[in-house]
Amino acid sequence: MKYTQLFGKTQKESRELETKNMTLLSKGGFINQHMAGVYTYLPLGYRVVAKIEDIIRDEMNKVNGQELRLPSLHSARNWKQTGRWDTHDTLFRFKSYYSKLDLAFCPTHEELVTPLAKEYTFSYKDLPFSLYQIQTKFRDEKRPTLGLSRLREFRMKDMYSFHASREDLYDYYEEVKQAYWNIFKRVGLDDITYITLASGGDFTDEYSHEFQTAGRNGQDLIFHCKSCNITYNREVAPSKIPSQCCTGEKEKPMKAVLGKGIKGVEELAKFLKIEVERTTKTLLYETEKENVIAVAVRGDYNVNEEKLKKVTGYKELKLASKERVKKVTGAEIGYAGIVDLPEDIEVYVDDSLKSRKNFECGANKTDYHNINVNFGRDLPKPKKYLDFKLSREGDICPKCGQKYEVIRALENGNIFPLEKKFSKFFNLYYTDKEGTEQIVYMGCYGIGPDRIISSIVENKSDDKGIIWPITITPYYVHLISLEDGDIKSKANDLYDSLLKEGIEILWDDRDDASAGEKFNDADLIGIPIRIIISKRSLSRDGVEMKLRTEKEGEIIELDKVVDVIKQKIELLKKELEKK
RNA sequence: CGGGGUGUAGUUCAGUUGGCUAGAACGCACGGUUUGGGACCGUGAGGUCGUCGGUUCAAGUCCGACCACCCCGACCA
Numbered sequence: 055m056k057y058t059q060l061f062g063k064t065q066k067e068s069r070e071l072e073t074k075n076m077t078l079l080s081k082g083g084f085i086n087q088h089m090a091g092v093y094t095y096l097p098l099g100y101r102v103v104a105k106i107e108d109i110i111r112d113e114m115n116k117v118n119g120q121e122l123r124l125p126s127l128h129s130a131r132n133w134k135q136t137g138r139w140d141t142h143d144t145l146f147r148f149k150s151y152y153s154k155l156d157l158a159f160c161p162t163h164e165e166l167v168t169p170l171a172k173e174y175t176f177s178y179k180d181l182p183f184s185l186y187q188i189q190t191k192f193r194d195e196k197r198p199t200l201g202l203s204r205l206r207e208f209r210m211k212d213m214y215s216f217h218a219s220r221e222d223l224y225d226y227y228e229e230v231k232q233a234y235w236n237i238f239k240r241v242g243l244d245d246i247t248y249i250t251l252a253s254g255g256d257f258t259d260e261y262s263h264e265f266q267t268a269g270r271n272g273q274d275l276i277f278h279c280k281s282c283n284i285t286y287n288r289e290v291a292p293s294k295i296p297s298q299c300c301t302g303e304k305e306k307p308m309k310a311v312l313g314k315g316i317k318g319v320e321e322l323a324k325f326l327k328i329e330v331e332r333t334t335k336t337l338l339y340e341t342e343k344e345n346v347i348a349v350a351v352r353g354d355y356n357v358n359e360e361k362l363k364k365v366t367g368y369k370e371l372k373l374a375s376k377e378r379v380k381k382v383t384g385a386e387i388g389y390a391g392i393v394d395l396p397e398d399i400e401v402y403v404d405d406s407l408k409s410r411k412n413f414e415c416g417a418n419k420t421d422y423h424n425i426n427v428n429f430g431r432d433l434p435k436p437k438k439y440l441d442f443k444l445s446r447e448g449d450i451c452p453k454c455g456q457k458y459e460v461i462r463a464l465e466n467g468n469i470f471p472l473e474k475k476f477s478k479f480f481n482l483y484y485t486d487k488e489g490t491e492q493i494v495y496m497g498c499y500g501i502g503p504d505r506i507i508s509s510i511v512e513n514k515s516d517d518k519g520i521i522w523p524i525t526i527t528p529y530y531v532h533l534i535s536l537e538d539g540d541i542k543s544k545a546n547d548l549y550d551s552l553l554k555e556g557i558e559i560l561w562d563d564r565d566d567a568s569a570g571e572k573f574n575d576a577d578l579i580g581i582p583i584r585i586i587i588s589k590r591s592l593s594r595d596g597v598e599m600k601l602r603t604e605k606e607g608e609i610i611e612l613d614k615v616v617d618v619i620k621q622k623i624e625l626l627k628k629e630l631e632k633k
Numbered sequence: 634c635g636g637g638g639u640g641u642a643g644u645u646c647a648g649u650u651g652g653c654u655a656g657a658a659c660g661c662a663c664g665g666u667u668u669g670g671g672a673c674c675g676u677g678a679g680g681u682c683g684u685c686g687g688u689u690c691a692a693g694u695c696c697g698a699c700c701a702c703c704c705c706g707a708c709c710a
Contacts, residue, residue, distance in 0.1 A: 066671070067645045067659055072704065090702065144709065162710055196634070196708055204709090254710095262710090273709095468710075500710075536668055570670035577670090590669065598669095 055529065056549075057562040062086070062096030064575045075271050075511040076201030078520050082578045084528075091198025091206035098579070099507075101528035103209060106503040107188050109240050109525065110211045113233040117226070119186040119213050124166050126189060130156030132165035136479045144193040159192035164472070164498060167214045168480040175494060178218050178486050182226065186213030186499075202508035203271045203464055213499040218484065220473065223495040227471055230499050234265055234467050241506055242523035242630050243267050246513060248463065250276050252287035253360050254470055261290065265467035265501070271512040272464030279451040279458055289360045292441050293449035295352065295406045296457065299331035303411040306426040314421040317388070319353035326414060326425060330354045334407065334415045334427075336390045338379050342370040346382050348399050350392050351443045352406035353414070358444040365440045366402060383418040391416030393424065393433060405439035464509055467501035520580030521602050524626035529560040531619060532581035534572050536588035537565055545587045548597070548615065555616050557623070577602070583622055585615065 057063075062083040071077045079085045084099030095103055111121065130147070133139035139147075139156075146159040160166070167185060174180065188211045198204050213230070217223040231249070238244045246268040251261045264287060266276050277291040278284075286292070316322050323330040333353025338346055339362075347366065351357055359371055376387050382399060383390045392401050393415060407413070412426040415433075429435045441452065447460045474493050476482070482494045514521050524530070531552060535545035542563070549561045560581060562572045569588075576584055586598040586607070597615055599622070600607030610618050 065644065065660090069645065069703090087702090138710095142710080164710090193710085197706090199704090470710080498710090534669095538668070565668095567668090568670085568672050569668050570672080572668090573670045575671085586669080588669065 055560050057560060058564055060097060060560070062098060064578055071201070073201040073203070073271055073512070074515065075203070075508045078511050078515055078578070079201065079507070082520060082580070085202070091195055091204065093202065093205070098528045102507060102522070102526050103503055105526040106241060106506055107209070107211070110188065110237055110501060110503070113237050114186050114211065114213060117184065117229050117233045119184045121187060122185055123187055123189065124163050124170070126160050126192070128158045128160050128166060130158060132169060133158060136165055136476070138165065144195060146192050146194045161191055161193040162500075163187075163212055164214070164476045168476045168482055168496070171216055171494070172480055172482045175216065175482065175484055178484055181218040181484060181494065182216055182222055184213060184215040184226070186211060200271050200273070200508070202504040203273070205504055209503045211501045211503070215497040215499070217495040217497070218486070218492065220495055223471060223473065223497050227469065227497050230469060230497070231263060234469065234499070234501065237501065238265060238466075239631060240525050241510065242514065242525065243466070243506065243509055247466070248276055248278060248285040248461070250285040250287050250463075251290060252468070253289050260471050260473070262468060262470040264465045266463035267466050267509040267513070268461050268463050269509055269512045270462060271508050272462050274463050274465055276461050276463050277445055277449070277458040278461055279454065279456055281454045281456045282451055288445055289358065291445040291458070292361075292452050293443065293445035293458070294441070294452045296448050296450055298409055299329050300411050300413060301409050305428045305431060306412050308424055308426050308428070308432045310417050310419070310422045310424050312421055313423050322414070322423065323353065326423065328414060328425065332410070332413050334391070334413055336392055336416050338374040338382060338390055339371040340374045340378060341368040343368070346374055346378060346399055347402060348390070348392055348395055349402045349404070349442065350407060351404040352410075355404070355406055355446070356444040358442055362402070362442040365442050385418050385420045389416045389418060389420055389422060391418050391424065393427070394418055401436070402440055402442070403436040404443050405441055406443050407436075408439045464505055466505045466509060469499040470497065472496040472498055515580070518574070519578035522580045522582055523630060524582050524623060525630060527580070527582050529558040529581050530623050531557055531559040531583045531585055532576045532579065533559055533561040533585045533587070534576060535561070535563065536569050536572070536586065538589045541587060541589065541592070544592070548585070548587060548612070551616060552619070555620070557616070557619060582626060583619060585619075
């Protein structure tokens, strides 16, 4: 491609945005924003997308995925069957103008692929199989942010696998996990990507696995334990507090203190002149069984509802209404404690309360707080200390006692063992060898090319611009000719011969751009191999070759350029895959 | 959905206490000089000052509503 013919050139001046990925991609002429969370991929950017998708396609084919195209436009029918029509809040819903049909633009395809599978799955002989597609998806995000990291319209590869048994599902699940890892290796992100245990969400009680890539363009916090070699998403990370306050003190007499209108533990601690660690946060939840449970964590921590669900066994928890709190505790909201609660209220205590002496706790009496409270004297000693606190920086891994490394990261991929969830909704059964009906086990596997681009630009770049990995660069070679005499015709010959060899090349053939401008644009665009042909290089009998990552180039004789470039491309590819 | 910010040329921005024909830089076009790290001279084109309404002799400037974008938070397969 000749640069003069390329649609979408670099922008010298463009607003510096908070996120590096968006600034560099718009400056470089890769993307153009249409609205918040919706972008055009310009020709340069689209080449990158296509290459990433090819790598994904290749890896999915290797695990016997069969590519197909499911519709993006969905009828509400299937979504009503799983109940997600009402609960899935990022689903774009609308009505057909003519037929009054309820329709949706898809964010995910379980609702479509499961009934589809049902039409072709009857016998154990039909299983297993795995279907995937790479297509545009839509999510009605409340707040699209961080450039390409959170989009309303985005590309996604989603794959769904179908199995005769749980064992077969999990065997395949591991295969796909490895295939995913290969993708991250091939795009050059494996050094900063963590396979992270996460909640299965709506889908499953098991953990799902997220492929989290470190970077400021992410919004998740992941907790990595080096010695256990395990990483958790914050939503499920088990943790222990690094140190307990107020242990080993002599028990003082409990006292109720008047403290009206105090909001939050910080303010309370200040008012009572005690450490925040000495306070206790008590929350009341209503469960799906309509009973109320009381849960307590140390005041400087928050409750993680995901973890709380797991340890209590309740599936649905929501904070109890003001009225309910008043009825249960006898006090206004804000004064709840684990003292003197009605007997039918289950009490759950986080291990952050363990071995504390003389702590504060809500008095269940409007405007009052108890201080110098002690377990075993003022409160029954909890039978069990649980872990449902929201983990935070500084916490330690309960397994090995090592401090977690806490990393900000972007979820680039996510795989779920769906098991029977959707098969049940759509009655997806097959007949086994014995002639009896059995349920089909499912898995689903997603990965987002836009987010991969976002992660690469965010992390694989310097202050001059992007540094594309060889596997997904829009072009392998960026040829720069510096005008003087017949250099342009020599450059043209070189361009033609590289093209003929199938080497993807971008030639900056501008007559009116200065050398400096061309170099700076090349750095910004970030193509890995740069070839300069100029009076200076020709006086040394060749062209200059320089990698984007190198400071100094080397002179290559003209008739060897094609071979040297070919070798270089292979070398760069090998370097990526070897790691 | 809550809080904060911004909206003026293609882009990034300036525009004083409300005052005459709305500015700069970059980009673009033309002519010329340049070519190893964002060159230079000259000429020129380019504006519904986000939209609607209000106040005023007079509104880019003041007031109101709405819209859009950016940031923080809540939310998030």
